[in-house]
Amino acid sequence: MSSPPRQRRPYAARVPIDVRREQLMDAALAVIVREGYGGVSVDAIAKEAGVTRPVVYGAFEGLGDLLTALLDRQQVRAFGRLLEAMPDDGDLSDPVALVTVGIERLVTMIREDPDTWRPILQPPDGLPDLVLKRIEADREQIRGVFSSFIAGVSESQPGPPFDADLYAHAMVAVCEHFGRLLIDDPDRFSTERMVEGATRLLTMLWR
Secondary structure, rough: OOOOOOOOOOOOOOHHHHHHHHHHHHHHHHHHHHHHHHOHHHHHHHHHHHOOOHHHHOOOOOOOHHHHHHHHHHHHHHHHHHHHOOOOOOOOHHHHHHHHHHHHHHHHHHOOOOHHHHHHHOOOOOOHHHHHHHHHHHHHHHHHHHHHHHHHHHHHOOOOOOOOHHHHHHHHHHHHHHHHHHOOOOOOOOHHHHHHHHHHHHHHOOO
């Protein structure tokens, strides 16, 4: 009795390389979200994307190259979203109200699209130096935006000037930590709780 014919793996249609790279990065992100970085491999990504290993290696040099490209893409997206969340020009005499609006926007963005933020706020160990430098460069740019805002607030407030650079470092650190809390336990840390907590802290700072 002859054995049944082997089922062949579906053929991966030829697509433009840019499209294929995006497809594989999306597949890698799906694996990360579902299984964490420990579950990421070329085989897992190929299976998620419905392609073979050679297709993955035809688009990227290897797993490290693919993850570097993914993190770079997510960094660009996250940074753009963060700038969107920054408060518009307004009355700096009421900085708490302005920043509260920005915090609420940011919390909503992270809650609605945690997959964009997860690779940035929870990066794996052993990232290539190029990716780490890119992340730190974007972080420094965000600090600069915060520093300018804080300096403007300081000029509108009575008393000695704020240390805008120091406060900017603190604000970025707090934002990143709050973002990780939202990703890890969104039910425990509601939007209302995060906004109210941040508002109280700012009120104490700028009273």
